[in-house]
Amino acid sequence: MATVTRENIGLLNDKITIKVAGADYLPSFEKALKNYSKQANIPGFRKGMVPTGMIKKMHGQSVFADEVIKAVEKELSNYMVNEKLEIFAQPLPLAQSEGPKIDMNNPVEYVFDFEVGLKPSFSVADLSKEKMTRYKVTVTEEMINEEATRLQVRHGKMVDREAVTEDDNVLNVVFTETDANGNEVEGGIKKDNSFLVKYFAQPFRGTLTGKKKDDVVNLQINKAFDEKEREWILGDLGLDKHDEAAAAKFFNMTITKIGFVEKAEFNEEFFKAVYPKKEIKSEADFRNEIKEEIQSYWDKQTKNHLQHEIYHVLVDHTKIEFPESFLKRWMQTGGEQPKSQEEVEHEFPTFANQLKWTLITDKLVQENNLEVKNEDIEAFAKQQLFGYMGMTMQEDEQPWIAEYITRMMKDRKFVEDAYHRIQTEKVFDLVETKLNAVEKPVTVDEFSKEAEKHQHHHH
Template sequence: MATVTRENIGLLNDKITIKVAGADYLPSFEKALKNYSKQANIPGFRKGMVPTGMIKKMHGQSVFADEVIRTVEKELGNYMQNEKLEIFAQPLPLATDEAPKLDMNNPTEYVFDFEVGLKPSFDVADLAKEKMTRHKVTVTEEMINDEVNRLQVRHGKLVDRDAVSEDDNVLNVTFTETDANGNEIEGGIKKDNSFLVKYFAEAVRSTLTGKKKDDVFNIQLNKAFDEKEREWVLSDLGLDKHDEAAAAKFFNVTITKVGLVEKAELNEESFKTIYPKKEIKTEAEFRNEIKEEIQSYWDKQTKNHLQHEIYHVLVDHTKIEFPESFLKRWMQTGGEQPKSQEEVEHEFPTFANQLKWTLITDKLVQENNIEVKNEDIEAFAKQQLFGYMGMNLQDEEQPWIAEYITRMMKDRKFVEDAYHRIQTEKVFDLVETKVNATEKPVTVEEFSKEAEKHQHHHH
């Protein structure tokens, strides 16, 4: 009869010793040999008629070793299940001075040692004691005006103009690479583009008034555009936006068309085009819709920020002890690729933080009966699809949508990923209710600075 003993060898680190005698593994060894002889294909013998003795001579030792190991693993598994051991990863075989020499001709008692890392018991940090701020971005008239203007331009109509007269003129142009004297470089870059006059730097902009179709002017990129626009132009020309030599290149710019976007009027027809699903009749209603959209966007950003803070409070203030030496050994040998001691030491702090967060999440899920149901995953798949397609969740249900969701529910990777994301979201929704956060109205600039400061602090 196999015997299993356990002793403590370190912090949350136990050794499990398993002794197996012949009576434990010999019956399964004999059975395995018989099965082998029924399956074996050996020239000169009909299938299933190979003598067991011959199989034993040819393959006995490897079958014997397999059965001893299998018996040991079964005993280990049963013991851990009966004892309800909560462990990290898998048990690791412990190297001993006398490794068991498995010999089918001398079946005897074999001893195997394993070490396990035990999961710690701990209390999750009390969020109610933490001082936190729930920021609320104030949506200003200026923000609404900017968005109204952007939508009017986006849904406006491009009309031809004879000459450049204002910063909002649209120029269709051809860039042709030249030397510093404006001579075209053979085999140089040639590219069509289109942008507003106001994208040029102030110095160039003032020289463009009155320019017409077919007019040509020469520019040096780093002088013609300010940083943000320059990066965009360089990328469009196929150049590295961080390359100073590329930014110093010269180009002839040939105007192929001068236009102006006539902004969409603020009337019921435009409102219907911009918000087809809403019944918007007046400019006041239109502006209110825009305000709600902007507020909703910033509410999401501030919520993410608060959750980011909560995450750090939970990880930094929840005290959890780990079986460090076991985990480091496991990192070294338990993965797909063995790691060096230096690699393990370098990676361990990040690994321990991830492990800590997993333990905290698991505890919160268990204690609060957080469930992720099939319908949650189906709703997530639908939401993702509608996001990609730019559709609204109020849109009509089409048969192909149901087919898409059915297909995604059979994709194991998608389901696992969705499950994890939904569970994390539910955990955050729960912990947010435990936070005593003071609401603080802020401007976009104030909130952006706060968010940046927080990122730098934690990275």
């Protein structure tokens, strides 16, 4: 009769000893040999007629060892279920100076030692006691004007112009690398481009006024463009944006076309082009729609920021003890690739934080009965599809949408990923209800600085 004993060997670290005697593994060993003889293909014998004695002689030792190990694993598994042991990862075999020598000719009592890392009991940090801020970005008239103008240009009409007259002229150009005297460099860079006159540096723009199609201007990138545009132009020319020598190169810029975008007028045709699914009749309604879109975008950003804050508060303020020595041994030997002690020491702080977050979310899910249902995953698939396609949720859904969702529900990786993301979202939604967060109106700049400060603090 097998016996199982358990003793504590460290913080949340126990040793489980399994002893198995002949009665625990011999019956299954005999049965396994008989099954083997029925299946074996050995020359000179009909299938299923190989004598058990021959099988025992040829394969007995490996079958015997398998059955002993199976008996041990069964006892270990039953013990953990009966004792309701909450453990990390899998039990690790303990290294023994004198390991049991399994010998089918000597069916004695065998002893195996395992160590387990026990999950700790803990309380999740009380968020109602934490000082938290819920930022609300204020959408200004300037932001609405900027977006309205961008949409007018995007839906506007390009017309040709005789000469460069204003900052909003569009130039089609060809850059050709030259020397300082404007002579073309053999094998040098040659590249088409297109941009607005206002992308040039302010002092340089004056040299372009009055220029016509086929006119050529010799320039240096570092003098013709300010830093932001300069980096973009250098990248487009295949040059290193940090290379000062590259920025000082000379180019002939040949103007091949001068254009101007006539902005779309504020009328129902324009409103329909921008928002085909909405009934927008007036400029006021149009501006209101833009405001809602901008607000929605910044609400998502501030929500993400708050969730980052919540994550760090929960991880930093929830006290959880770990069986550190067990987890480090498991990291060394339990993965697909063995790791060195140095690798484990380097990776452990990040690993422990991830483990802490997993324990916290598991506890919140169990205590609050948070469920992810099939319909949640289906809704997630639909939302993702509509996001990719730039569609809006419609009443009259086409059959192909249902087919797509059915297909995604059979994709195990998608379902697992969706399940995890939905569960995390449900955890954050729950936790947000427990906050005593103060709402604070901020400008885009103020919020961006706050978010940046937060990123630096935690990385």
